[in-house]
Amino acid sequence: VVHIAAVNKDRSFDDYQRIYNTIAEKIREEDEYDGYIGYGPILVRLGWHSSGTYDKNDNTGGSYGGTMRFKLEQSDGANNGLGNARAFMEPILKEFPWISHGDLYTLGAVCAVQELQGPKVKWRPGRVDMPEDTTPKNGRLPDAANGADYVRNFYARLNMNDREAVALTGAHCLGRTHLKNSGFDGPWGAASNSFTNEFFVNLLNEQWKLQKNKAGNMQYDSPKGYMMLETDYALVQDPAYLKIVKEFANNEGAFFKEFASCFQKLLENGIDYPKDAPTYVFKTLDEQDL
């Protein structure tokens, strides 16, 4: 499968910055969502799950076709709860009908990372909505009840190495698990809406106890009320991953640099960009004094 980015000469940086600002202002406005966590974390998850179906072996899946808009993909249990993120995006699609779903879902994730004080993430337009029959089969998104070998294998399919895998999982500094979505519970402590290296600091500094939660699923809980998935905890069980976790826990800049590059790579997996395709770095609302 080949997906060529469509270079739309009628649209400029300002058009996309306007969509970025509309999303960013809506995140700021609707701050009460999910116990005042806000929509930032779930918008990051929407962009990630739109892209996480990619398979480097046949170049299928990924963000290009915007197939997350179809009910087949939405019915994958791993996507439970993302309807709230799609509902958030509905009015944006009405106001800007010229943007593809793939571009909007990935732009929303980049906007959320940046507005939650994370690193600047480069973004390129050009994804083209594909028909329903191009939707990848369910089952490509990861399952949390696994260890390091599974995690390494899963990320290899997305063409991500150990450093990229650890950096991407660092997005679990944001938001929380919801029993009704995934069968995992918490963290009740610091379910945060700031993009930091806290996930790695918590992994190393908290006492973790593997226990069955009230849905009967295994998860790691800490005295402070934090939680980790088994796939999170795998990052300190595997020596190669542990080394990178320590680096990122002690150097937030190194984490930000790696996250910025592999998040862009994740959102662009499977797409061929012509050499005249533009690359955008959006300004935050703060940088525009908005």
Ligand code: HEM
């Ligand atoms: C092995 C890989 C991964 C697994 C098994 C996994 C699993 C999960 C699970 C079970 C949840 C809770 C969903 C809910 O109950 O609402 C979650 C939430 C989340 N995940 Fe992951 N995840 C993985 C990788 C990633 C990556 C690569 C990113 C982004 C770069 C990411 C970003 C998020 C965010 C932001 C949330 C919070 C969403 C919210 O607060 O509504 N995750 N993840």
Ligand SMILES: Nc1c(Br)cnc2ccccc12
């Ligand atoms: N905040 C989180 C922490 Br802290 C640890 N793991 C997670 C997994 C999914 C979503 C959020 C978290």
